[in-house]
Amino acid sequence: MYWLHRWPVILIGLVMTPLLPLLGLAAAGLAFHRLLDDLHSLLRSPWRRWRWRLSAKGRQHARLHRRDGYTCRVCGVIGQPLELHSIAPARQVDRDEPHNLISVCVPCHRQLHEQPVSPAISPA
Ligand SMILES: [Zn+2]
Numbered sequence: 001m002y003w004l005h006r007w008p009v010i011l012i013g014l015v016m017t018p019l020l021p022l023l024g025l026a027a028a029g030l031a032f033h034r035l036l037d038d039l040h041s042l043l044r045s046p047w048r049r050w051r052w053r054l055s056a057k058g059r060q061h062a063r064l065h066r067r068d069g070y071t072c073r074v075c076g077v078i079g080q081p082l083e084l085h086s087i088a089p090a091r092q093v094d095r096d097e098p099h100n101l102i103s104v105c106v107p108c109h110r111q112l113h114e115q116p117v118s119p120a121i122s123p124a
């Protein structure tokens with residue numbers, strides 16, 4: 001009766017056998033979830049950029065960057081990512097007033113906010 005020593009193995013085997021498809025399903029579910037996650041992160045940024053460009057604010061930003069010739073109004077660099085900076089603090093004037101907004105490159109924008117007294121920039 002040597003095989004009796006193996007009864008825990010047999011018992012576990014008997015219990016686990018119907019669970020195996022479930023385990024497989026769980027593993028497949030996890031793999032699918034990871035795939036979805038990867039796909040999502042892959043699509044998220046272009047989708048956001050696309051939505052931003054189509055939004056009213058995105059279109060206004062694009063219009064103002066075009067007005068400024070895609071150049072930074074502080075240092076004059078071309079072809080760098082541009083942001084909009086309000087010359088007068090946004091609290092004092094209409095935030096979306098185009099004459100108050102200038103295109104600046106990212107380093108210049110950071111500098112502008114570090115020193116509140118802005119250099120001589122003429123409104124458009
Ligand atoms: Zn600049």
Ligand SMILES: [Zn+2]
Nearest residue numbers: 084085086109
């Ligand atoms: Zn700013």
